[in-house]
Amino acid sequence: MPIDQTLAEYSDWAYAAAALVYFLALIAYAVEGAFGRSRKAARELVAAGPVPIGVIEEPARRSLPERFGRSAVALTVLGAVLHLAALVLRGVATGRAPWGNMYEYGMATMFVAVVGWLVLLRKFDIRRLGAFVMTPVVILLFLGFTVLYAEAAPVQPALKSYWLVIHVIAAASSSGLLLIPGVVSLLYLVRVRHEGGAPSRVGARLAPADTLDRVAYQTTVFAFPIYTFGIIAGAIWAESAWGRAWGWDPKEVVAFVAWVVYAGYLHSRATAGWRGTRAAVVNVVGFVMILFNTFFINFVVTGLHSYA
Known part of the structure; x- marks a missing residue:
């Protein structure tokens, strides 16, 4: 066309x-x-x-x-x-x-982040x-x-598949949504530091720490299944395109590590009762992994995903 x-x-x-x-x-x-x-x-x-x-x-x-x-x-x-x-x-x-290249992928990801922010505005102060x-x-x-x-x-031949719609939109949607708890968890750490005896003008003007914690947790709970589906869809597409579901490609590895971090965050919240600073740090680490996978892996490390 x-x-x-x-x-x-x-x-x-x-x-x-x-x-x-x-x-x-x-x-x-x-x-x-x-x-x-x-x-x-x-x-x-x-x-x-x-x-x-x-x-x-x-x-x-x-x-x-x-x-x-x-x-x-x-x-x-x-x-x-x-x-x-x-x-x-x-x-x-x-x-x-x-969303067939990094420019378009970033456009889609940021759109989801903005829509997610507008939805949260209706629920939280x-x-x-x-x-x-x-x-x-x-x-x-x-x-x-x-x-x-x-x-x-047109997209490169390797991307001419209906999985481009399924896999990439799941990855872009989850990444956009996870931007919000990543930022909010950072702000939570600032707020807790302010309340813990290291006052700051920024910390004083943030929402209460428990509100920030709930925003980060509930957004992550919503985004994590979408991120999980994106990884599964990527494995199915890889099996169809490359003849294997998993090949230790750098992007696959970092995506899985980020998944483990977020899974650990949610599991610790549900079982060990982790809340507060430790949970916020884990959430921030997960978001850093998402950014690392989106930019560093695509532009610095050579792999099967480098065409994007």
């Missing part, structure tokens, strides 16, 4: 626009995080007791930082719409699943973490458009 270069160009424009909107959202999140008062603090202020007339109504009005926070969420939604448009246009332009979550998204999208960019083209 010939490549529709016009649609491919529109996809690039939508990608760049999404990255710009995410950057603006990052700034708005940062303003609320730096200058805003948490919703809990605002409620406590209202319930604190008698105050002069005119002051008691102040918390009911949205403060300027809170308006920045709400605008940040709106910008994130707009960015996600543009992001989805970039993916769809790329797929239509090439006539295939839009964590909007003030937005700047920390959006920072890696913006950085990775920027690197994708500058360092990893690839012209719209």
Whole structure:
């Protein structure tokens, strides 16, 4: 199928626009995080007791930082719409699943991360973490458009399989979702350090430690089965394409090591009662393995997956 270069160009424009909107959202999140008062603090202020007339109504009005926070969420939604448009246009332009190279894979992964973040916003009072979550998204999208960019083209013959849809979307979805608990676990360590006698301005403005712990754990619980399915689907595809399900290729090995780390994290939480700092460290190690496998293995180490 010939490549529709016009649609491919529109996809690039939508990608760049999404990255710009995410950057603006990052700034708005940062303003609320730096200058805003948490919703809990605002409620406590209202319930604190008698105050002069005119002051008691102040918390009911949205403060300027809170308006920045709400605008940040709106910008994130707009960015996600543009992001989805970039993916769809790329797929239509090439006539295939839009994750056939590292540029497209990164685009899909970051889209899942943003959607996951928006879903978590509806469940947890964590909007003030937005700047920390959006920072890696913006950085990775920027690197994708500058360092990893690839012209719209057919995939290599080795990737012409329906498993490209099944295996890669599972890998991209789980990796995007696991970005969130990776970042949140890092923030948990900062918060615990703040509460443990090493106060910091950043730690003081983060969500409570138990909230951060629950966000990291519940997101990992959801993402881990998808990651597991991605590994299994990859083994089935390898059996079909290369005549073996497992060949100790560097990407296979690191993916399995990351799986073991996350499995250990979930198992220790369920059986040994690991919570807090130890669990957060394990979760961060798992996410570092995901990043290592996505970038270092693909570009530095030679293996059967190097074509991506």
